[in-house]
Amino acid sequence: MDNRLGFLLVCLIVRTTANMCRLNERRHYYWLSTFDNMAMTTPSSIAEFTKKTKETCAQACNDNSSCALFSINSIRGECRLLPAFFPAPILSPLPGVRFFYRGSEECPYYKGYIALDNPPGCYSTRWVKKNWTDAKTDCEGDGGHLVVLEDMAIRMRLLNALQYFPxxxxxxxxxxxxxxxxxxxxWADSRVLVNSFWAPDQPANSTDENCMTVFTDGLHDERCELAMYYVCQIDI
Incomplete structure (x- = not known):
């Protein structure tokens, strides 16, 4: 199995409830059971708490606009909030640690889509490299499209996540x-690029570089036939 979030999800019926966490009726936190106790890259957390339960940790994640996943150690009560577009495999070195991610009824959580607000949408980082056309087809097969970053909030989430790539x-x-x-x-939703964030010396404006990519320094134009990771989005 590859390590990308979407393909490693084993979503069980274990979840927090809206009443227990005072969450939106359509929002749930699904168990990422495949990540439990695997020796992989340590993520950078948004915040850490002690003496939390699964329910109160979920509430803390729900109340933090940057949080899309959380981990909870049922033995020690240690709660860690993790960012959206989580880009790296997770390290869970201690017994009792489990990871949960934010989903909703509108998002196909079984394909690794995380539910985000402001603006609302479903997002999934794909950890299999494809050329731009095949990546576009894959996202459309889920009823979505390659991610649109005209909105500043979503753009900053992704740019922040890129720094944690392996x-x-x-x-x-x-x-x-x-x-x-x-x-x-x-953009994939037919809007024209208005809020540009080109990296230095970009775009190259080469006639064979017509598909856009994002790196930590901003927007680049690249050849469409290159194989790269990609992010899918489903509008809700």
Missing amino acids: NATEGVFIGLDDIAVEGEYV
């Missing part, structure tokens, strides 16, 4: 291209 030079394909008309950048 290889800091890795980027991801996004839903932006100038395939139809050179130099006219159009």
